[in-house]
Each structure stands twice: as structure tokens, then as C-alpha cells.
Amino acid sequence: MSAGKSATPLGKVRGLGPSGHNGAHWIEERFTSIGLLLLSLWFLFSLMMLPALDRDTLVEWLRSPAAAVPMALFVLASFSHSLDGMKVLVDDYVHDEGNRVATHFVLKMFAIAGGALSLFAIAKIAFGAA
Amino acid sequence: MTPPTSRPLSPHLTIWKWGPHMLVSILHRLTGNALSVAGLALLTWWLLAIANGASAYEQFATVAMHPVSIAVLVGLTWAFWQHTFSGLRHLFLDMGAGYELKTNRLFSVMTIVGALFATAATWFILMGVNR
Numbered sequence: 001m002s003a004g005k006s007a008t009p010l011g012k013v014r015g016l017g018p019s020g021h022n023g024a025h026w027i028e029e030r031f032t033s034i035g036l037l038l039l040s041l042w043f044l045f046s047l048m049m050l051p052a053l054d055r056d057t058l059v060e061w062l063r064s065p066a067a068a069v070p071m072a073l074f075v076l077a078s079f080s081h082s083l084d085g086m087k088v089l090v091d092d093y094v095h096d097e098g099n100r101v102a103t104h105f106v107l108k109m110f111a112i113a114g115g116a117l118s119l120f121a122i123a124k125i126a127f128g129a130a
Numbered sequence: 131m132t133p134p135t136s137r138p139l140s141p142h143l144t145i146w147k148w149g150p151h152m153l154v155s156i157l158h159r160l161t162g163n164a165l166s167v168a169g170l171a172l173l174t175w176w177l178l179a180i181a182n183g184a185s186a187y188e189q190f191a192t193v194a195m196h197p198v199s200i201a202v203l204v205g206l207t208w209a210f211w212q213h214t215f216s217g218l219r220h221l222f223l224d225m226g227a228g229y230e231l232k233t234n235r236l237f238s239v240m241t242i243v244g245a246l247f248a249t250a251a252t253w254f255i256l257m258g259v260n261r
């Protein structure tokens with residue numbers, strides 16, 4: 001992003017900083033962490049409270065919207081928060097800008113692919129196709 | 131743009147006396163990345179296995195019940211609790227609280243002790259319920 005002579009003070013600082021973006025990523029990481037705190041505890045306690053962990057029990061459980069919806073949210077928050085966190089690791093250790101952007105890209109593709117596969121699986125179970 | 135090569139590094143890792151806060155910081159990053167890679171790969175495989183039918187789930191269960199896999203699952207459970215507790219600590223630190231030396235030390239130690247205890251409790255319940 002270039003800041004020419006006509007840029008406003010805000011336009012000049014946007015996209016700067018050591019990470020190339022402002023505090024939005026940091027805030028987003030905190031937001032998803034609070035969401036994940038609730039959703040991951042829900043996930044773990046649900047598993048512990050199920051009578052068994054065989055497939056029939058799990059399918060029946062995930063057919064209920066009360067399980068399928070939080071599970072989908074858990075998947076979304078997990079992949080989003082993981083991507084945020086792994087980007088921080090990359091930012092700290094990959095110093096070359098080209099490599100850094102390329103690594104971010106690969107991580108994002110993996111996160112989107114994994115998230116999409118998981119959501120598809122949940123939908124297939126929830127809509128009775130499994 | 132070539133990065134400067136002959137600049138001295140400020141001494142960091144070598145000169146500090148180790149404290150629990152340093153361990154917790156490193157563990158937070160380590161567990162977060164372990165959960166991101168192994169945890170999410172496993173979650174995705176598990177969901178797909180449930181969705182893809184009895185034989186797919188059978189395949190998943192066979193691998194997951196192997197002693198090595200159980201060790202990995204216990205490790206991931208610990209990673210989850212460690213990251214959760216130290217994540218809570220970070221949320222408090224982000225609000226500007228808990229920087230006093232003794233408080234900081236106490237909270238750091240508490241995340242480690244709490245995570246070990248929670249991991250044991252989780253598996254105690256999981257094995258009790260599903261056997």
C-alpha cells in the first residue's frame with residue numbers, strides 16, 4: 001500500500017507496524033480464544049457425558065441441532081484461532097517477506113480446506129445422510 | 131531488500147534466570163501449535179470418519195485405540211488444558227493484571243499444576259464412562 005502526498009495521516013499508518021497490519025489480528029485472536037474457551041469445554045464435556053463413543057451414539061448425537069450447531073462453531077473457531085496463532089509463529093521466525101507471505105498463504109489454504117471438510121462432515125451427519 | 135547481517139543480537143535467552151513464566155510462555159506456543167496441527171487433523175479425520183460410514187469409523191477407531199495413539203491423545207488433552215489455562219492467564223495479563231512478581235509466578239505455576247490435574251481427571255472420566 002503506497003501513501004502518496006495526498007494520503008491522510010490515517011492512510012499513512014495503515015498497514016504499517018512490525019507485522020504489516022494493525023491491531024485487528026491481535027483482537028481477533030482474543031475474540032476467537034474466548035469463543036473457543038466455551039466451545040472446546042462444551043466439546044470435551046459432551047464427549048465425557050456421552051454413554052459411549054461408538055459411531056451410532058455419535059451419529060445420533062450429531063443429528064441433534066443442539067450438538068451439530070456448536071460443533072460447527074467449534075470447528076470454525078478452532079481453525080480460525082489456529083490460523084491466527086500459527087501466523088504469529090511464522091511472523092516471529094520467518095524474516096524474509098516473500099517467504100512469510102507464502103507461508104501465510106499455505107497455512108490459510110490448509111485451514112480453509114480442513115474447516116470445509118469438517119463442516120461438510122458435520123452437515124452430512126446432521127442432515128441424516130450418514 | 132537484504133537484511134543486515136553483522137548486527138549484534140541483544141542477549142536474551144542466555145542471561146535470564148529461568149522462571150515458571152518463561153516455561154509457561156514457551157509451552158503456550160508449543161501446545162498451541164501441536165493442537166493446531168495434530169489436534170485439528172485428528173478432529174477433521176474423526177468427523178469425516180463418522181460421516182463416511184461404519185467401516186470408515188472402524189478404521190479410525192482401530193488407529194485411535196493403538197497404545198501409541200492413546201499416548202498422543204493424552205498428550206493432546208494435556209496440551210489443550212495447558213493452552214486453555216495459560217490462555218486464561220494471557221487474557222488477564224492483557225487487561226493489565228497479574229504482573230506483580232509473586233502473582234505472576236503463582237499464576238504460571240497454577241497453569242502447569244492445573245493442566246496436569248485436569249488431564250488426569252479428563253481421562254479418569256473418559257475411561258470410567260466408556261468402558
